[in-house]
Amino acid sequence: MEENEPQIRRHHISASHHMKIQWKEFFKSPDDTLIKDTTLVEKGSLVGRIGIMLLECGTGAWRVRDSMNTVARALDITCSVDIGLISIEYTCFDINNKSYSQTLTLPTTEVNMNKLNKMEQFIRQFEKNNDRLSIGAIHHRLNEIERHTATYPVIIAALSAGLACGSFIFLLGGGLPEMICTFFGALVGNYVRGEMSKRKITLVAKIAVGVAISCAVYFLCFMLGQKLLGWNHDHAYGYIGAMLYVIPGFPFITSGLDMSKLDMRSGLERLAYAILVIMTATMVGWGVAISLHLTPGTMPKLNLTPTVLTVCRVIASFCGVFGFSVMFNAKPQMALVAALIGAIANTLRLSLVDYNHVPAALAAFIGSLLAGLLASFVREKVGFPRIAITVPAIVIMVPGLYMYRAVFNFGITNINVGAYWIMNALMIVVALPIGLLTARILTDAKWRHAD
Structure with missing residues (x-):
């Protein structure tokens, strides 16, 4: 025993709950x-x-x-x-x-x-x-x-969240007041969430606190704008945009891709994780909204011509995808490629719904398919991982607003309306990975074979 004691003391045994492995010790x-x-x-x-x-x-x-x-x-x-x-x-x-x-x-x-x-x-x-x-x-x-390859500083991630969510709320029909309030709400909320992550606070707590702060900051910005600039009360309905940075786009999309390859364990675990995040965020958002007497409603209509609206959607989609890419810790060149693809695919999706009356789920499939095909082409030129440019490009298509409206209506026992919104959300959520999967099958011989 005495001979072994000096050797035992030389070993570093992790004190973490998930014990860290000292890889060097495996190599003699x-x-x-x-x-x-x-x-x-x-x-x-x-x-x-x-x-x-x-x-x-x-x-x-x-x-x-x-x-x-x-x-x-x-x-x-x-x-x-x-x-x-x-x-x-x-x-x-x-x-x-x-x-x-x-x-x-x-x-x-x-x-x-x-x-x-x-x-x-x-x-x-x-x-x-x-x-x-x-x-x-x-x-x-x-x-x-x-x-x-450490993550970006917390302030960069916070600014990216503000940019992504401010762009997202415009694509959902919000105007300049909603974009301003959403930017600051998402920025502050994601900053707090990032600081909590640095302190290794558990998942549910940091999401709950981040979302609550985002909604509160949105409401404070709105009240300030209403008092100083005379904003209409309908602009308050855009508060949902301030929490959209928590959308678990990667787990959602990769869960569908994994299950399509019969990696059921990974796919179902990722799906369960995504549902946990969404339920936590939407329930907290619902609680804050009830406390502040806010309800999901219709934001003031944007009086833009189809041409101007389309151009604005291209810009907003680009900025939104770029912001989400930086939140996913993509380097600027990678984020730029994803943003270009997302701007094309998401604008096409929205145009199909608004001007061609294509069902939202089918339009989401077409937009996702286009993003996957463009990513496959671009990947041959730039060499970036396919998933690093496809998933950020379609995260902005995830129907976070529909999910929130569903939970809100369920919370006030308005079951029929809640079921309507949840079914709309599910159809789109299912269509997105199917679009990427179809593109992958068409362009990647290794993926389309099971061996």
């Missing part, structure tokens, strides 16, 4: 050892570290599995993996009938498209050059990716 070979010459435990641990880093980016199960398989093949081992929202269970096998199993978990889920882009670049380089890579070089590169 010297740092200059080529990865191809390491043990099964070391190879399997590398596969697991890469998988959990990808899952931490917020990408779907198919991409995580594909990347882990790519690394495993390069290391001449077989990998079988089961993927959830925040956990991975996997087993690696070698040709000597040996196996190595591991379970890895994350404390929470987030979205980081810059990190995903760096990880995909690493996977491609690893596939080509693994014969020449040492243990030390690989872990140095992975540590670099973790250090240099």
Whole structure:
């Protein structure tokens, strides 16, 4: 026992609820050892570290599995993996009938498209050059990716939320008063949520507090505008826009994509997470609205010609998608590409509904399909992850207003009206991932096969 005590003290045991893994401890070979010459435990641990880093980016199960398989093949081992929202269970096998199993978990889920882009670049380089890579070089590169792909500062995320939600409320029919109040409401609310995230406050609490503050700030801005500028009371109905930054676009869309590939565990867990976020946000929004005597209503009509309205929608869609992309921690070039695609796809969707009387769900499918096809074309030119430019481009199509109206009416036991809004929302929510899925099947041979 005495001989082992000094060694025990040298180990760092995590005090976190989700204990952090010290990856270096899995590798007993010297740092200059080529990865191809390491043990099964070391190879399997590398596969697991890469998988959990990808899952931490917020990408779907198919991409995580594909990347882990790519690394495993390069290391001449077989990998079988089961993927959830925040956990991975996997087993690696070698040709000597040996196996190595591991379970890895994350404390929470987030979205980081810059990190995903760096990880995909690493996977491609690893596939080509693994014969020449040492243990030390690989872990140095992975540590670099973790250090240099941190999320944006809280103030940048807050400004992005203000830009995204201010644009979103215009696309929902709001005018300048609604956009101003929404901008400040979303900015302050998301800033507070970001500060709570830095302090590792749990999910439900930070969403509830952020949404409540956003609604309250919107109402204060509206009251100030009403007093100083004589705003009509109908402008108060735009308060729903101030909370739209909490829409869980990535889990919603990737849940549909995962289930389409029969990754049911990941798909259902992501869907449950998205529902939890939406229910928390809408219930808090409902409670604040009841307290302030606000009800969902019709915002003052915009007196714009079809041409001017279409141009404004292109600009608002661009700004909204750009803001959401930055909230998803995409680098500016990636956000710009997603914004251009989103501006085209979302404007087409809205025009189909308003000028061609196409049902909203069908229009959402067409807009999502176009976004997926454009992303597939652009990806060949710029090399960004497909999901990093498709999901932000269609998040702005998620019917957050419909969901809120449904919950509000259910809350006051107006069941018929609530059912009307929830069915409209469900039709659109289902149509969006189907559009992306169709585009992926048409343009990606690897995706459309099950093997």
